[in-house]
Amino acid sequence: MAKAKKVPLRKDVMVEDTWDLRPLFPNDKAWHAALKELEGQIPRFEKFRGKLGTSAKVLLDCYRFDVELNKLAERVGSYAFLKASEDVANSTYQGMVQRYTFVATRAGEAASFIAPEIQAIPKKTIDKYLKDPKLKDFRYALEKLLRYRPHILSEAEERVLAMQGEVAGTAGKVFGQLNDADLKFGTVKDEKGRKVELTQSSFRSLLESPKREVRKTAFHQFYKSYADHANTTAATLSSSVLQDIYQSRVRNYPSALEGSLFHDNVPVAVYDSLIQAVHENLKTVYRYHEVRRRALGLKRIHSYDLFVPIVEMKRMHIPYAEAVSTICESLKPLGSEYCRTLEKGLNARWVDRYENQGKRSGAFSAGGYAGPPYILMNYRGDVIDSMFTLAHEAGHSMHTYYSAKHQPFQYYDYTIFVAEVASTFNEQLLGHYLQERAQDKKMRAFLINKEIDELRGTLVRQTMFAEFEKIIHAIAEAGEPLTLERIRAEYKQLLDLYFGPEFTIDEELSLESMRIPHFYHAFYVYKYATGISAAIALSQKVLHGGSKDRDAYLRFLQSGGSKFPLELLRDAGVDMERPEPVATAMRRFASLVDELEELV
Numbered sequence: 001m002a003k004a005k006k007v008p009l010r011k012d013v014m015v016e017d018t019w020d021l022r023p024l025f026p027n028d029k030a031w032h033a034a035l036k037e038l039e040g041q042i043p044r045f046e047k048f049r050g051k052l053g054t055s056a057k058v059l060l061d062c063y064r065f066d067v068e069l070n071k072l073a074e075r076v077g078s079y080a081f082l083k084a085s086e087d088v089a090n091s092t093y094q095g096m097v098q099r100y101t102f103v104a105t106r107a108g109e110a111a112s113f114i115a116p117e118i119q120a121i122p123k124k125t126i127d128k129y130l131k132d133p134k135l136k137d138f139r140y141a142l143e144k145l146l147r148y149r150p151h152i153l154s155e156a157e158e159r160v161l162a163m164q165g166e167v168a169g170t171a172g173k174v175f176g177q178l179n180d181a182d183l184k185f186g187t188v189k190d191e192k193g194r195k196v197e198l199t200q201s202s203f204r205s206l207l208e209s210p211k212r213e214v215r216k217t218a219f220h221q222f223y224k225s226y227a228d229h230a231n232t233t234a235a236t237l238s239s240s241v242l243q244d245i246y247q248s249r250v251r252n253y254p255s256a257l258e259g260s261l262f263h264d265n266v267p268v269a270v271y272d273s274l275i276q277a278v279h280e281n282l283k284t285v286y287r288y289h290e291v292r293r294r295a296l297g298l299k300r301i302h303s304y305d306l307f308v309p310i311v312e313m314k315r316m317h318i319p320y321a322e323a324v325s326t327i328c329e330s331l332k333p334l335g336s337e338y339c340r341t342l343e344k345g346l347n348a349r350w351v352d353r354y355e356n357q358g359k360r361s362g363a364f365s366a367g368g369y370a371g372p373p374y375i376l377m378n379y380r381g382d383v384i385d386s387m388f389t390l391a392h393e394a395g396h397s398m399h400t401y402y403s404a405k406h407q408p409f410q411y412y413d414y415t416i417f418v419a420e421v422a423s424t425f426n427e428q429l430l431g432h433y434l435q436e437r438a439q440d441k442k443m444r445a446f447l448i449n450k451e452i453d454e455l456r457g458t459l460v461r462q463t464m465f466a467e468f469e470k471i472i473h474a475i476a477e478a479g480e481p482l483t484l485e486r487i488r489a490e491y492k493q494l495l496d497l498y499f500g501p502e503f504t505i506d507e508e509l510s511l512e513s514m515r516i517p518h519f520y521h522a523f524y525v526y527k528y529a530t531g532i533s534a535a536i537a538l539s540q541k542v543l544h545g546g547s548k549d550r551d552a553y554l555r556f557l558q559s560g561g562s563k564f565p566l567e568l569l570r571d572a573g574v575d576m577e578r579p580e581p582v583a584t585a586m587r588r589f590a591s592l593v594d595e596l597e598e599l600v
Contacts (some may be wrong), residue, residue: 007197010087010356017043017513018086020349023371024079031096033080038072038104045110052114053121056132063138066111067409069367073107076100079367081531085376086178087358105165118145119152140562141410151251152264164192168247171240172520178362179515183225188218198222200361204486207307208383213260219304223508226515233514235485241476244522248474255547256473260523264417271466273579274529275559279462279497279584285460286500288452288593293502295600304497307453310600311446320353323387325377325393330433331426333542334550342398346390350376350397365393365423367400384450388427395426397497403560416524417565420531420540423558428452428532428539445599448592455589458532459582464498466526473522487513518573536588537574549573 012404025031048062069528080100084093122131123167129135130142152158167406185198191211196202198221206218225232253259258268293301295310318326351511355378375393380386399422403412432453438444471490476482495505504562537558541549556572569576 005194005196005368006201007355007357008447010090013354013356014190016349017353017576019082019195019352019372019376021082021371021376023077024075024082025111026364027097029396031076034076035099035103038069039106041069041072042103042107042110044069048111048115052117053125056129058117059129060134062114063135063410066114067109070511071409073104074368075370077104078366078371078374080530082352082366082374082376085360085369086352087356088177088275088360089281089358097197101166105162108165109159112162113155114156115145115148115152115560116155120517124152137408138410140510145268146261147265151259153251168243171236171243172517174518175233175236175240176517178229179517185222185225185228188214188221191212199355201355201380205380205383207229208309210308210312212305215308216302219302219506220508223511226511227508229515230484230511233511234482234487237472237487237519238476238482240520241472241482241522243475244473249380249541250402255477257523258600262293264415264566266566267577268416270530270566270576271470271523271526274359275463275467275470275527277485277579277582277586278460278529281590282460283501283584284590284593285498286455286502287454288589288596289500290591291597291600301502302504302506303499303509304506309446310449311442313442313446313504314485315382317381318384318387319381320379321347323381323390326387326433327391327426327430330391330430333429334554337557338398338554341401342394345372345401346375346394346505348372351377351390355380362391364592365396365400367397367404369404369412372542373397373404375398382389388430388454389451390429391426392423395423398422402554402557407562411562412560414559414561415529415569417530417566418556418568421525421569423533424458424528424532425539425553426536428535429543432539432543441599445596448596448599451509452589452596453591455532455585455592459529459585459589460498462528464494464527465518466523466529468494468513469519469523469525518538527594530576530582533585534569534574534576536585537581538572541573558592 010295010594025034038160042064048058048065052060052062060496077100080093080096084090084097087091088094118126126146128144130139133472137144151160173335180200185203188198189216190206191209195207198206198218203218203222208213209215209218216555241256244260248256248259251259257271261268261271289301292305292310298305324343327337327346329338331342346567350372352375359378360376361376361378362376364376365373366376373396375390375397377386377390379390379391379401385443399414399419400412403414429449431454434446435444437450438447468491471494472482475486475490479488488510492505492510495509499505511563513519516525538553542553550574556568559568559571563571574581
């Protein structure tokens with residue numbers, strides 16, 4: 001019997017394959033000193049209490065102090081979060097996260113007077129402040145804050161809300177520990193008969209196995225663990241939804257959805273039109289499923305048949321260094337400076353590359369104003385998606401790099417709405433590069449299939465997730481309980497709609513509704529779908545346009561959060577308040593399905 005390939009312990013991972021956090025803090029001792037410094041700064045907020053309406057100079061000093069404190073807090077929080085992500089079972093770093101959260105919550109409490117006090121300043125005085133040259137660097141921040149006038153509470157009420165900061169995210173924390181540390185999935189045999197430890201990371205690799213029995217076994221065994229904990233995950237998801245509703249109601253928003261969209265100044269119509277546009281094109285999705293079914297020679301198609309390439313290719317192996325080189329070549333339309341910076345960073349330990357026991361699953365970019373724009377990966381050379389994921393996270397990181405370089409702290413942090421444009425833009429360029437260089441018809445079909453699956457996963461699937469979030473929040477807002485049975489039933493209806501009548505929905509698939517980490521950050525996932533739609537439009541401009549289009553895109557990256565996201569995208573050349581971007585993306589999906597059907 002072949003021995004199972006074990007995931008290494010963190011201590012056994014080569015240093016050069018890990019991120020270098022020394023630009024944040026040289027060691028844990030320095031972090032503790034910085035945390036103490038941060039804690040010591042908090043009482044200084046008191047000198048501004050009750051005085052923000054006395055002069056523009058006082059308000060400016062308060063803003064400047066708040067910026068400096070938040071710069072330090074971001075660095076302290078980032079280090080703790082990244083260290084904890086290396087091994088979520090490491091109690092030392094989990095403790096550091098908790099200590100930081102405690103101090104950050106105290107800072108939030110101490111600063112909670114700022115917003116209501118500004119809101120209480122008479123309009124005549126505020127209008128003078130907005131025109132005062134002293135406040136020019138904070139004018140947009142002040143204008144954004146004033147939008148919240150109907151949603152800011154009294155000073156005492158704001159303080160009470162700030163005090164519950166530590167417990168507000170409890171549901172997500174509990175789910176994260178269960179999902180990343182406590183759930184065990186056992187081992188399965190791969191197509192070569194080798195035992196493989198089934199993990200969050202290896203699950204996807206096993207679903208790409210050419211042997212259907214491997215895919216089927218991995219699917220059912222993976223979801224058995226969720227079935228065994230279904231009541232727990234249902235309770236955590238329900239609690240998270242109820243927290244969202246509490247936050248929206250206490251701040252006088254009509255609904256949790258509207259409260260979430262308000263921050264980005266995005267109309268509900270943008271959210272609803274996304275869902276409608278995808279609904280109108282679901283027949284194309286059904287057609288793709290039928291193309292895939294025929295190509296794989298299946299009587300019935302199941303969800304575990306959606307990830308295996310339908311073009312039979314030799315199993316790829318793309319080492320990390322090769323992936324970096326390929327990504328940087330594909331991004332040359334963005335100019336030498338962009339590519340040179342990215343290549344240096346990806347090879348200079350911006351990235352924590354490979355899986356280890358207890359490491360946070362998935363991938364993310366976690367850059368800040370200070371230090372490199374770090375990337376967590378669980379890179380696998382045998383999964384081509386890993387290269388695309390690296391390109392995706394590199395898009396986020398370069399967005400952070402340019403934003404921090406060109407914007408002051410108060411405007412460098414961009415919203416997720418635009419973040420998902422930068423990441424999927426990179427994937428579009430990588431896909432285009434590989435398709436153009438496909439050596440034969442078979443390889444081109446493989447890559448077209450890859451892009452179709454990306455669009456299905458990012459545009460169609462994330463829209464389904466977005467619709468699910470809207471539904472379960474509406475149920476809870478109507479006072480109806482979100483039981484395990486109700487959650488699974490609502491999700492099953494969406495599975496039937498989005499996959500079509502000829503698709504076989506396994507009973508376990510409804511459990512997917514309780515294993516998606518993004519559901520604990522409500523109304524986040526729709527931004528993936530709008531993001532890829534905008535990215536397709538902008539990437540076509542850069543690929544087929546001139547330096548003007550490239551420079552407009554780079555200015556978009558440099559703009560950070562200096563405007564509302566829809567304005568930033570209009571400046572870059574795409575208007576997300578119109579239906580065209582999503583419709584264009586779905587037309588591209590249809591044209592790719594047409595070509596794939598001819599090729600296979």
